[in-house]
Amino acid sequence: MFLRHGGQLLSVAKQYNIPAEQWLDLSTGIAPYHYPIPSIPSSVWAQLPQTHATLLASAEKYYKCPALLPVSGSQSVIQRLPQLYLYNNPWLAAQSERISVYLPVQGYKEHEKAWRKTGVNIIYYHDIPSMQQLNGQCVVVLINPNNPAGKLISKVQVLALLQAVKRRQGLLIVDEAFMDTVQTDQSVIADAQCENLIVLRSVGKFFGLAGLRLGFAAACDEWLAAIAADQGPWPVSGPAQYVGHKALSDSAWQQQQRLRLRSLSLRLSQLLKSVFNVQSKGTALFQTIRLANAENIYDKLCRQAVYVRLTDDEKALRFGIPAENNFSRLKKALQNI
Ligand SMILES: Cc1ncc(COP(=O)(O)O)c(C=O)c1O
Missing domain, CATH: 3.40.640.10 (Type I PLP-dependent aspartate aminotransferase-like (Major domain))
Structure with missing residues (x-):
């Protein structure tokens, strides 16, 4: 059984011939802000x-x-x-x-x-x-x-x-x-x-x-x-x-992370609604939107070095939550399709 996963940036970058460093990778449901790594003895x-x-x-x-x-x-x-x-x-x-x-x-x-x-x-x-x-x-x-x-x-x-x-x-x-x-x-x-x-x-x-x-x-x-x-x-x-x-x-960090993710995911769902006029579904770690032409939109985003997850049935796109400073880039890419 062949499985497609998000997070395959290197192979997608190669496929579209755009250097990996230039991509906005929203292909996973992993938080865009990670717990700060402490110094490890x-x-x-x-x-x-x-x-x-x-x-x-x-x-x-x-x-x-x-x-x-x-x-x-x-x-x-x-x-x-x-x-x-x-x-x-x-x-x-x-x-x-x-x-x-x-x-x-x-x-x-x-x-x-x-x-x-x-x-x-x-x-x-x-x-x-x-x-x-x-x-x-x-x-x-x-x-x-x-x-x-x-x-x-x-x-x-x-x-x-x-x-x-x-x-x-x-x-x-x-x-x-x-x-x-x-x-x-x-x-x-x-x-x-x-x-x-x-x-x-x-x-x-x-x-x-x-x-x-x-x-x-x-x-x-x-x-x-x-x-x-x-x-x-x-x-x-x-x-x-x-x-x-x-x-x-670290419960203080967890609380801050929860609030931050909820607010960013709400912002993401509002952006998707404004572009596609469809309500996304999801969690504070991703938003998924069903679209008749999901495969085509996936391709158009990839051509602009924005990598999201095309679902297995190829009828939906799952967007990971962008970090604050990546929203304008995502918005521009969505408006260009
Ligand atoms: C629903 C679900 N469960 C489990 C996993 C495995 O995650 P991990 O091995 O990092 O805990 C994933 C990974 O994407 C997932 O989406």
């Missing part, structure tokens, strides 16, 4: 990363959840979970085609890629699967809020879905990579202490630190032990732990 670089105690303490406070495992980006878990689910249980592995995995029609496709490799039966849903639709041996993957659609499923609805999954002894995986900027807390991370729920969080998006490769899995002890054993030793580097700890414990 040389011992942190020199030693093998040790226990996660300080990182865990700040993460537990930030996520309001006591059962967390630091991982090398949530992607590292997404790509391994299907194998872990099936091969920790030989009975399930022997009949993978009888397991139904419910995936959003639109959403981060790495989930689907990983599950497809295992021969399970894939069933697509819009927004949220209906309870009646769920089969006995079910795994439900929910991306909340959805990337790129921006749709948020309320906590009440997710918890009702969890009850339905529990009754079928299934597994609910909630990918909350874009949850950090949601206005009132809709995360189900604190409920992830039963064997039927795994919640994934990413430090890359909201903190603007995608290169750090840091994320968290929240689940019951058995699941966390299985993921930890699968990761092997030293999955999260010392510098990632050091910077992650500072970022997760």
Whole structure:
């Protein structure tokens, strides 16, 4: 399964024959302002990363959840979970085609890629699967809020879905990579202490630190032990732990970042509305707009060295949030198309 991702600036720059430094890259949902990198003691670089105690303490406070495992980006878990689910249980592995995995029609496709490799039966849903639709041996993957659609499923609805999954002894995986900027807390991370729920969080998006490769899995002890054993030793580097700890414990910076992202994303959605006369949908980390000629507009923006994300169905464009000083350039490029 071939997957297109944002953040492929070098190859897009080559394709359009414009030097990479000249581009405005809005192709990802990563915050345009990152947590300031503190100076990192040389011992942190020199030693093998040790226990996660300080990182865990700040993460537990930030996520309001006591059962967390630091991982090398949530992607590292997404790509391994299907194998872990099936091969920790030989009975399930022997009949993978009888397991139904419910995936959003639109959403981060790495989930689907990983599950497809295992021969399970894939069933697509819009927004949220209906309870009646769920089969006995079910795994439900929910991306909340959805990337790129921006749709948020309320906590009440997710918890009702969890009850339905529990009754079928299934597994609910909630990918909350874009949850950090949601206005009132809709995360189900604190409920992830039963064997039927795994919640994934990413430090890359909201903190603007995608290169750090840091994320968290929240689940019951058995699941966390299985993921930890699968990761092997030293999955999260010392510098990632050091910077992650500072970022997760700096609530003043987090508050400032939230306000700044909300105001910039509102400004972006107003700009898109003024140009296309269509309301965008999204989060404070990206805005997505459905357009009949999305592919053509993508191309016209690229010709002006503005790189956005053409969605997989090629019917929408997802715009990452521009930094304050990049709005005028984006506006000009949009007005030129
Ligand atoms: C919805 C979603 N989940 C998870 C990820 C993986 O992010 P990371 O591995 O940086 O935590 C991405 C990356 O774009 C994403 O869009």
